[in-house]
Amino acid sequence: MPxxxxxxxxxxxxxxxxxxxxxxxxxxVVQIIGVPGPEASYxxxxxxxxxxxxxxxxxxxxxxxxxxxxxxxRSEGAEQILFKYCSTFDSTPKGNIGPVADALRQAMSxxxxxxxxxxxxxxxxxxxxxxxxxxxxxxxSSMKDHPLTPMRDSNLMRLMxxxxxxxxxxxxxxxxxxxxxxxxxxMEALIAGGHSYAVIDALDDAELRTIGQAAADHxxxxxxxxxxxxxxxxxxxxxxxxxxQDINFSATNGRAxxxxxxxxxxxxxxxxxxxxxxPHAKVDIDRVAAGEDMVTELAEWAxxxxxxxxxxxxxxxxxxxxxxxxxxxxxxxxxxxMEDTLSALALRLAEAGFHxxxxxxxxxxxxVVSALNIKTxxxxxxxxPGVPWTQALDRPLTLxxxxxxxxxxxxxxxALKVLP
Numbered sequence: 001m002p003x004x005x006x007x008x009x010x011x012x013x014x015x016x017x018x019x020x021x022x023x024x025x026x027x028x029v030v031q032i033i034g035v036p037g038p039e040a041s042y043x044x045x046x047x048x049x050x051x052x053x054x055x056x057x058x059x060x061x062x063x064x065x066x067x068x069x070x071x072x073x074r075s076e077g078a079e080q081i082l083f084k085y086c087s088t089f090d091s092t093p094k095g096n097i098g099p100v101a102d103a104l105r106q107a108m109s110x111x112x113x114x115x116x117x118x119x120x121x122x123x124x125x126x127x128x129x130x131x132x133x134x135x136x137x138x139x140x141s142s143m144k145d146h147p148l149t150p151m152r153d154s155n156l157m158r159l160m161x162x163x164x165x166x167x168x169x170x171x172x173x174x175x176x177x178x179x180x181x182x183x184x185x186x187m188e189a190l191i192a193g194g195h196s197y198a199v200i201d202a203l204d205d206a207e208l209r210t211i212g213q214a215a216a217d218h219x220x221x222x223x224x225x226x227x228x229x230x231x232x233x234x235x236x237x238x239x240x241x242x243x244x245q246d247i248n249f250s251a252t253n254g255r256a257x258x259x260x261x262x263x264x265x266x267x268x269x270x271x272x273x274x275x276x277x278x279p280h281a282k283v284d285i286d287r288v289a290a291g292e293d294m295v296t297e298l299a300e301w302a303x304x305x306x307x308x309x310x311x312x313x314x315x316x317x318x319x320x321x322x323x324x325x326x327x328x329x330x331x332x333x334x335x336x337x338m339e340d341t342l343s344a345l346a347l348r349l350a351e352a353g354f355h356x357x358x359x360x361x362x363x364x365x366x367x368v369v370s371a372l373n374i375k376t377x378x379x380x381x382x383x384x385p386g387v388p389w390t391q392a393l394d395r396p397l398t399l400x401x402x403x404x405x406x407x408x409x410x411x412x413x414x415a416l417k418v419l420p
Contacts, residue, residue, distance in 0.1 A: 006070075011053060016401045020388040055090060055149070088124065089138065112195060114215055116221075118226045119225060121385040168198075170200075187214070212231045252355040256416055258358045263317055274312055283315040339366075357398070381418050383411070
């Protein structure tokens with residue numbers, strides 16, 4: 001049976017976030033890591049989420065991988081495509097959200113494409129085209145200091161127009177609150193006005209479901225995982241979805257390892273709480289840059305810790321420390337050293353019996369999953385909004401891939417309590 005919904009996610013944590021949302025709405029979902037090859041299998045899934053590591057990749061690479069994923073998804077029958085990016089619109093004035101969206105829209109000959117990164121359960125809402133994180137506009141939140149994608153504007157129309165080739169309009173909250181037909185009329189008016197993109201306000205899950213219904217016939221939608229809330233019902237109404245079956249999720253036995261590369265305020269708060277309970281060690285980028293073998297040192301340290309205790313290895317740092325590291329080694333090089341170190345540790349320690357991994361940070365998660373050569377993930381129980389446990393189908397590993405900004409301070413402790 002062909003899939004009905006295909007998704008392209010620009011990082012691995014975002015992919016699991018989206019897959020978690022779709023599973024919660026009754027879909028059978030498989031997450032595939034990287035552009036699927038001829039051997040890719042998804043069983044009887046209703047939806048396939050292709051997880052790419054394209055958020056901060058060179059623009060040309062991000063476009064090429066996204067188009068390759070699109071080609072595969074359409075070849076497998078996907079009628080609708082969702083380009084999933086972070087609910088804080090993580091990007092730079094050069095991309096990659098705009099250029100990838102342009103390429104997908106042109107490949108699919110779409111007249112109008114929605115832009116909706118709202119995720120109300122995690123405090124991401126859109127009003128009058130402005131993206132809020134909690135009560136703060138995006139550019140006043142901690143995202144203004146993100147080491148790779150600092151967000152210095154909160155207006156989604158301006159952000160998108162700066163990095164895309166299309167004219168961007170707005171469907172404001174009063175229109176959304178009038179319902180499906182009002183949204184569709186507004187879409188038609190924007191098309192008539194020569195707009196290629198429509199930022200659409202969303203303040204709660206009910207509005208996201210209304211938006212999803214209004215976009216039932218759209219070939220391409222872009223946004224965060226929240227926009228997916230209203231999509232499964234469209235296929236259910238058409239009789240294109242199979243009956244839901246609960247996932248038989250069985251966590252892998254083994255030691256627990258927390259790897260944190262995210263420097264977000266949320267992850268730093270989570271680390272502070274977890275470090276008070278469990279053994280922890282920090283990656284020293286200066287020593288890595290000097291050629292010291294921190295992977296072996298930290299791996300041996302981790303294996304020597306009490307077997308009944310989770311172990312934490314982290315590179316997370318406050319904005320001032322990050323700025324200093326980036327000044328010494330450059331943004332790209334310092335980030336790559338951290339990813340390489342944490343992913344090598346994941347591989348080394350997985351082979352030593354650490355089979356329950358919690359990974360914080362989108363870039364870190366991508367590096368870890370790639371190093372472990374994981375190709376397919378089954379979605380398991382939710383830890384927090386946007387973060388499920390997953391089970392690798394390629395090797396005995398249970399993983400939680402957490403966006404840096406997600407979760408309460410007790411997240412790491414909560415995650416391990418969820419597993420049997």
